[in-house]
Amino acid sequence: MRSLKLLPVLMLAGAGSLLAQSPTYGVGRTPTAEEVRAWDISISPTGEELPPGSGTAAEGAEIYRQKCARCHGADGAGRRAPRLIKRDRGPDANSWSLGRILPIRSPYSTTVWDYINRGMPLNAEGTLTADEVYSLTALLLSWNDVIEEEAVMDAQTLPMVIMPNRDAWAHLPDWAPGQPRLEGYPYGRRGGGGGG
């Protein structure tokens, strides 16, 4: 048990080479480059995995009308599916008050691209082309006043978009085994208090 706890600490301290050892069991095979390409749909906040392609809000509007409006509403106000456009809270509104709405609350534009790409449209997930995903992302970011209406979104421009919450979210503290998550939270208190 002690070594289990020690290992990640060493790794985090930069001793990653400790893990660079030979395989013990030799079970499993090496995937082909094509297999990795086909499955690796993760998109980093840096956008490093973004594919070639591009799109604008105008192009996105036509795709939206065909593939999204039925559930999300013609104007993005949401119907059976979630709202996609921020609430009107006035010009000085805190970005967190605009609603739990992906293309305005997400700290990174890449998350918007990634979710449309992996999760939309319902029952036809994975069918959108890269151009279509760039176009729809541009539309949603434009609707929410994050980018200019004419902006072209591609693998270079999308990661450069600064979302309102870019620096307005609480990063998760490092995790280590056997540690309380929040020092000072009333975990040490005994005695009365009652449940009321």
Place this chain on the structure above:
Amino acid sequence: MASKQPDRRSFLKRGAALAGGLSLGAVEPLIPQTAPSDQSAEGQSQEIPDYSSDELVAYGERSRHVTSKRIPHGGRDSPDDFGLVFHIAAPLQDSVGVITPSALHYFGTTRGSIVPDIDPAQHRLMIHGMVDRELIFTMEELKRLPSVTRLHFIECAGNRSSPRATTVQETHGMTSNAEWTGVLLRTLLEEAGVQEGGTWIVAEGIEEVKGASSLPTAKAMDDIIVAYAMNGEPLRPQQGFPLRIVVPGFEGILSVKWLRRIKVVDRFYMTYNDYGHLRQDPADAALSYQIGPKSVITYPSGAQQLPGAGFYQISGLAWSGGGAVSRVEVSTDGGESWEDAEFQGTPQRMAHTRFNFNWNWDGSEVELQSRCTDEIGQVQPSRADVREYWGRPRDGSGGVRGQDNSIQPWRIESDGSVHNAIS
């Protein structure tokens, strides 16, 4: 099935005896023929259910008299207009011991999900990204590797009590506990060789929305299980068949189901699932991932009815994401005084632990509470303590912020009815 049916009742009993572990090799009746007088014994139904041989022999069904069931959680219909299933709560009020039966295990997804129908022979798990050797495994290959079997709870971060809730299924039903079998993720990552700087992993499912979550590599190297079985059989489809991760003690969304891919990366990837759990307040965020110390009395609990004064064994479940439960105390006077409860069995790390407390009820109105302490010394707080932490009046109303692991009070009125006592 016998070609003639001389006595269906004796056949039923024989089936039950077989299920009880008697030799399958015996051909003659395994128990004496039932005397006719027994058939009208009190409590025994005169109506014979029409069990098929599958239910009796191939895969046993529970009695038709047992009706414990899951319910949609949080007021959102499941399935919804689109046929998606969201959150379904386990009937903790009926629980005994620590294992949640697989068919009653809680279920949750972020966007909702149509449970995929996966052929395990075609299923693959890929490990890639910042590793020395990218690897792809079949299910058969995973089962060749050294395995572990461990009890772990899973709990949805949204498992919150509220004054509006009536039963313990509504206040606490988004947690369950099962025996998980699989390969430690650490085994697979060591086989692949994590490169320096690979401080996070992204785990992803193969279902239509390809749900993915970011997790610290430190947790992956500690105790995450790549599980292919629960409670002695393959995972249920709703629980990720044929493969999932179980992230002990962490919010349920991180235990990615229908697992197809683990990518080792250099940062928090802010997947859609990650985004959905973002917090603005650092204290809120610090309470995420690891579930706090928590317990709840399941008997007597909300909407149950005590027949009258006398002896009762108070019973409940306790758990913590911080490790094993080390102590559970019970109060029968609304938190004024506390006494230690007894554990039923040995507490396991990041697992539900059953506690019992023998009690004579005098028939007057009382308020029951339970309080969990875990192996790293964390104590379950009262709602008043939590309110005070967040700068609210101790005796105020309203919910608690962050994860809700606060003490659950149940009020027993003099008529024996049990009620949620949260204000």
